[in-house]
Structure formats: C-alpha cells, structure tokens
Amino acid sequence: MKLTILKEYLNESIQHVSKAISNKTTIPILSGIKIDADVNGMTLTASDTDISIQSHIPNEKNEISIIDLQKPGSVVLSSKFFVEIIRKLPASKIEIEVKDHFLTIIRSGSSEIQLVGLDPEEYPTLPSIEENRRIQMPSDLLKSMIKQTSFAVSTNESTPVLTGVLWTVNEGNLKFTACDRHRLGSRETKIEVNDEFPVSNVSISGKTLNELAKILPDQNTLIDVIFAESQVLFQLSSILFYTRVLDGTYPDTSKLIPQSYQTELVINAQQLANAIDRAYLLSREEKTNIVKLIMREDQTIEISSSSSELGKVTEQLDVSKLTGELLRISFNSKYMLDALKVIDSELIHIGFTGAMQPIIIRPAEESSTLLQLILPYRTTS
Amino acid sequence: MKLTILKEYLNESIQHVSKAISNKTTIPILSGIKIDADVNGMTLTASDTDISIQSHIPNEKNEISIIDLQKPGSVVLSSKFFVEIIRKLPASKIEIEVKDHFLTIIRSGSSEIQLVGLDPEEYPTLPSIEENRRIQMPSDLLKSMIKQTSFAVSTNESTPVLTGVLWTVNEGNLKFTACDRHRLGSRETKIEVNDEFPVSNVSISGKTLNELAKILPDQNTLIDVIFAESQVLFQLSSILFYTRVLDGTYPDTSKLIPQSYQTELVINAQQLANAIDRAYLLSREEKTNIVKLIMREDQTIEISSSSSELGKVTEQLDVSKLTGELLRISFNSKYMLDALKVIDSELIHIGFTGAMQPIIIRPAEESSTLLQLILPYRTTS
Numbered sequence: 001m002k003l004t005i006l007k008e009y010l011n012e013s014i015q016h017v018s019k020a021i022s023n024k025t026t027i028p029i030l031s032g033i034k035i036d037a038d039v040n041g042m043t044l045t046a047s048d049t050d051i052s053i054q055s056h057i058p059n060e061k062n063e064i065s066i067i068d069l070q071k072p073g074s075v076v077l078s079s080k081f082f083v084e085i086i087r088k089l090p091a092s093k094i095e096i097e098v099k100d101h102f103l104t105i106i107r108s109g110s111s112e113i114q115l116v117g118l119d120p121e122e123y124p125t126l127p128s129i130e131e132n133r134r135i136q137m138p139s140d141l142l143k144s145m146i147k148q149t150s151f152a153v154s155t156n157e158s159t160p161v162l163t164g165v166l167w168t169v170n171e172g173n174l175k176f177t178a179c180d181r182h183r184l185g186s187r188e189t190k191i192e193v194n195d196e197f198p199v200s201n202v203s204i205s206g207k208t209l210n211e212l213a214k215i216l217p218d219q220n221t222l223i224d225v226i227f228a229e230s231q232v233l234f235q236l237s238s239i240l241f242y243t244r245v246l247d248g249t250y251p252d253t254s255k256l257i258p259q260s261y262q263t264e265l266v267i268n269a270q271q272l273a274n275a276i277d278r279a280y281l282l283s284r285e286e287k288t289n290i291v292k293l294i295m296r297e298d299q300t301i302e303i304s305s306s307s308s309e310l311g312k313v314t315e316q317l318d319v320s321k322l323t324g325e326l327l328r329i330s331f332n333s334k335y336m337l338d339a340l341k342v343i344d345s346e347l348i349h350i351g352f353t354g355a356m357q358p359i360i361i362r363p364a365e366e367s368s369t370l371l372q373l374i375l376p377y378r379t380t381s
Numbered sequence: 382m383k384l385t386i387l388k389e390y391l392n393e394s395i396q397h398v399s400k401a402i403s404n405k406t407t408i409p410i411l412s413g414i415k416i417d418a419d420v421n422g423m424t425l426t427a428s429d430t431d432i433s434i435q436s437h438i439p440n441e442k443n444e445i446s447i448i449d450l451q452k453p454g455s456v457v458l459s460s461k462f463f464v465e466i467i468r469k470l471p472a473s474k475i476e477i478e479v480k481d482h483f484l485t486i487i488r489s490g491s492s493e494i495q496l497v498g499l500d501p502e503e504y505p506t507l508p509s510i511e512e513n514r515r516i517q518m519p520s521d522l523l524k525s526m527i528k529q530t531s532f533a534v535s536t537n538e539s540t541p542v543l544t545g546v547l548w549t550v551n552e553g554n555l556k557f558t559a560c561d562r563h564r565l566g567s568r569e570t571k572i573e574v575n576d577e578f579p580v581s582n583v584s585i586s587g588k589t590l591n592e593l594a595k596i597l598p599d600q601n602t603l604i605d606v607i608f609a610e611s612q613v614l615f616q617l618s619s620i621l622f623y624t625r626v627l628d629g630t631y632p633d634t635s636k637l638i639p640q641s642y643q644t645e646l647v648i649n650a651q652q653l654a655n656a657i658d659r660a661y662l663l664s665r666e667e668k669t670n671i672v673k674l675i676m677r678e679d680q681t682i683e684i685s686s687s688s689s690e691l692g693k694v695t696e697q698l699d700v701s702k703l704t705g706e707l708l709r710i711s712f713n714s715k716y717m718l719d720a721l722k723v724i725d726s727e728l729i730h731i732g733f734t735g736a737m738q739p740i741i742i743r744p745a746e747e748s749s750t751l752l753q754l755i756l757p758y759r760t761t762s
Contacts, residue, residue: 081691084662111659115692274471278492281465310462311496
C-alpha cells in the first residue's frame, strides 16, 4: 500500500471508527484499526465484537482530491498511538507506505513515523447482513429518541437484555423502551416502512446507542436501519455502524402503564426540576436521594427532603392544575430529575394512581409520544 | 443573627473561601464555613489549618445595598451542602436567620432551608500576623510567576520543603524557585520595597499557590504580601489568604545553573514543542517518556523516540542558531514540554554543558528572567 491523503479526512474517519475500540479487548488485533486502500478510496474498520464501525473515505469529494493512490493494499495499525499521532502531524498531507512485514511508514512535513503493522488477513470479518428489514429515519430524531430513553436502561449486567433499549416496529410505528425495574422511559414515532413487517424483541445496548449518537449528524439527514437475525446495521452516508442484538427476552412492560389516573398534576417543568434539584442536594448527603411530594387543598405542592445530620429543605410550588385525591408520595429525586431533563416542554403532566403506584410523567401536550415512569418509595411517614 | 443579602455577593464569597476546605479534615468544625455578621458587613472564614481564607462582604458597594442587617451574630455552617444550595436558590435575595442552638433558617423565594449550625466559639482563631515585612506586586504578575514555577515542585511529601515554591527577596528583587531533583523552574522580578529587608527560606506549597492563583484577579491590581514568622498573608481587596510556610531548609540550587555553555541552540519554541509532543506520544507508551535530541553539522536537529512494540518517531527541525560541540542528549520529554509550555516567547535559547549536564531553557531575549532547567537521562545508545 502506498498513498497520500489529506490529514483532515483521515483524522475524521479515525475519530469515528475509534469509538468501537475497547481498551479491554482480549484479542490483540482488535486493538488496531484495519486500513484498506483500493481504487475506490480508503476504508477504516474497528471492532470490539459487540460494535463494529466502518468508515469510507472517497478519493475525491466536492472536486477536492482527498487520496492519491499509488499502490493498493491493507494493514492493521495499533490504535493506541495511531489515533493521536495523526491528529498531531505537522502538515495537511500525509503519506502512508506499507513495506515488508507490514512495517508502515507515515510521513508528514518534518515528521517520519515507523509503525509496526499487523497482518490484515488475521482481522475478523464483519457480520454479513441480509437486507431483509430496513427502516429509514431522520438522524436528529434518532438522536433525540436515544437521549430520551437510554439513561433509563439497567446497569446490572446480570440481565443483559435490560441494559439495552428495546426497539419495536409495528404498523408504521417505531417505539423505544428502556427500563431498569425502578423507572422506564419510552418514546414513539411514526415511520414510513415500505413493506409492513414487525420488529420485536430487538434490544440494543444503551452504551452502544450513546456511542452511535456521537457519530450521528445533527441535521435531519436520513439514516438507514437494517435489522438482521442477531445484528442491527446503521447506515450513514459514509459510515456503517454494526451492533449486536442483546440476548434474552425483553419483559412486557405495557402492563406497568396505567390506563387512567386517580390524581393528575400539571406544573411548570423547570420550576419543578429546580425545586427537586435543591431537595436532591440534601437527600444525596443521606445517600438515599429520597424526596417527598405533598399535595395541598390550595392547589400548591410541597417538595421536601431532610437529613438528620444537616437539616431540611422545603419548597412550595404553585401548580397549573391539580385534580383527584391529594397524595403524599416519596420517590428517588435523581430518577425524577433524569426524567424531567429529557422532557422539552414548558408544562408537564404527572399522573398518579396511588401512593405506591407508578408515577407517569409526560409533556402536557396530548400529542406527545414521550413517557417517563418512576416507581415511588415506600416510606414510613 | 438575622439579615438579608444579595445571592450573587454571598455566592462569590463562598466560592472564594471554600477553596480552603479540605474533604479530609479530622477536625469536624473545619468542614464548615464561619459566618460573622456585624454593622460592617459579613465575613466568611474557612480553613484547613494549612490555608485559611477570609472574605468580607460590605453592606453596600457602588451604591448597591448588599446586606440588610437586622441582628448581628455568628454561626458555622457545614460547607458540604451550603456551598451548592446557595448557588441554586431561586431568588436574588436570601434571608438568613440563626435561631436557638445555631439552627439556621435560609429563605429565598419559594425555598426554605433549615441547617444544623455549629457554635462559632469552637472555630479556631486565624494566625496573628505581625506586619513586619510587606511587599506589593501586581496580581497578574504574581499569577504568571506561580504558573511558570509551581509545576516544577516536588510531589514527594518526604521532603516537605521541596513541595513548595521558594520565595527570596533581596535588594529589590523577588525570585521564585521550584525544584524536584530532576528539574527546576525559576523567575525573577524587580519589586519596590519600602525598607530594605531580605526574605529567605520561605517555601510556600505549590498546591496552595495554585489555589491562590484561582482567586487572584487577572487585572494588575496590587496585592500585598506580608511575611511573618511561619505564615504568609496575601491581602486582596476584600480577601485575606493565609498560608503556612513549609518546614525545613530549602537547598541551595544556585550551583546547579552553569555560568557558561559548551553548546548553544536557538530554535522556534512552538515547532520544537510540537515535535517533542509527537515523540512524547510514543515514548509515553513505553512509560519512560525518553526522547533523544541529536545535533547535526548542517544546522538541523533530530528529535526521536522509539518503542520496541509500536515503532519509531523521527523529527527533523531547522534551528536559528547552533554553536559549540554537537551533542546527542536524552531527556524526559514530559519535563521538556512542561518547561516549553510556560515560555511565552517565539524563540528559545537552550544551553548545554555536556551530554550529562543540566539543560537550561530560556526565552531567547537576553532580558528575560525566566529560567527552566532539566536534567538529561543517561542512555546506552
């Protein structure tokens, strides 16, 4: 392999694929980035077996010549040092030459780097995806759906399927669900599907989706999502992002969501979040995060927390609407803050079906398809 | 105590004094902030016995009424929660009332906070400083002298005096010296002293000076520095910053600095730093940080590092001037980068007296009073 390439494009590609590299890999060659150069351009591949990312750099783009290929070829270079050094090379052009035994020479301005390369034949092949079920959705929508749900996945690795976000496609409807036994976040959206086909029990690691979100462009460019047997492939313009589907059967969470409420509260989201945040600060010192909500006859609520060692926080808030039975309810304030943070709405609707039943938090607009659920705490007072 | 105060001023004062609070204190009352309110305003005090910071808030400033005092008094409040909650209170005015047993009520908008307070009588008194030796210097100069030297202090607590920056005042000259047996940073400046008096063997913890630098204003307002027996007091407009002088006798470092050089090199500082940074990246993987410098007949130098596992970095650089014996010399690249980072000069002068003698790095301008020294490594090649 011998070529020159513009640093800026190589660097961008490296930053994308390096998200798939794990420091904890037990397979030495997976600590490297595979580079393939041929007449179509350069392709970079990185993988930790759970995620694989492939990024393609074309020979030219918008009439700018990016790659000048002299000899096609492949090599695997240890990512550790390679990722950082490319970014810091002095000139805008980089020459890469692979010699005998995969010894790789990188030249740029006054710098010459020799890197011990590995045999690309030993690099595992990417999963083959049969293109049977494909949906398209805007990048920014996918990004916000990940943000609104992924924080609620379980961190307990003993039930792997719950560490993922469940994807369900049914009758032109895509739904994300994340649940960790104490809380749940879900969001739905209409999508256009060419053929009618259902997708069920596809759970994708929350961590993986957050890595994907970092690569997703902010604009509403369309992303292709292809569902295969045990893999999902996200197709961006020049990036392929493969991820494994988590093992196990995702539990049915639909029964957790009540159909009607005993008590309904509509309140300014920011004011509630600020009040709970102050109460959280104190409850955090007690390591319980417990905050209490008391509803009053005069259409106000009281948010409070207390610490035997430090003191007490009491907050009085007016509400926009309060109907039904007046409750006293305790909950994990950190979970409530997480839920409020992803609701981008001035007013929120909170529904209760009793002091020991799930609390349902939604934007006040009826049309919203975002839903957050947290379970209350049983407290003695 | 009962008063109302503008949040913004209280918060600023809390941020200043809280730098003196250690999480590791074994004296419970020192985890708190002492608040004194009287007809002159409010004073906040925090201390970890090594550092003590006192911040004064006047009743009014620039015709803005800051404090409305109803009843003077004192209390000590646990800093843990207090520091954060004040910043997050909803209204711009805060009411503070100390009741029986130092129970403190803080009211702001819809929030009411009850804090368990401690008896201010139990709070240690600040060191008394006899005003015998005082210098004045601009805040921004003090800040940059701290930045140019404090990184070079020793981190080895077994010789406490070397973990500090040595202050020497002699004949209208103030000098900072920091040294950790492998490197040294020093900077001098002319100062005006009313009486001629020497200051010697005053070593102030590098960590403490970095905390002080965070409080120092960027403008060239004058700071008073008062030297007492075992304490130094920094007087800012409304802040008193006390620090302990470190125990022990600071070694004489003057003999380390050669009077003349065998080899002299003048080179662009940024180009050298970038080249060493790339070589450092590789040497870091070897955990040695060793980088080699080779001088050539053709007025160029080569910077290189190598890793048996990864490969080699080689950099060719032109120099502005190279005179004397051509050397091959190895050094800790991290130390060299630290030294180059604080030299704000386009060209630097590096002086050598042999491959195993100290390397002296200075701005190329003769007038500069900044000097960095690093010891070379003995290497086999």
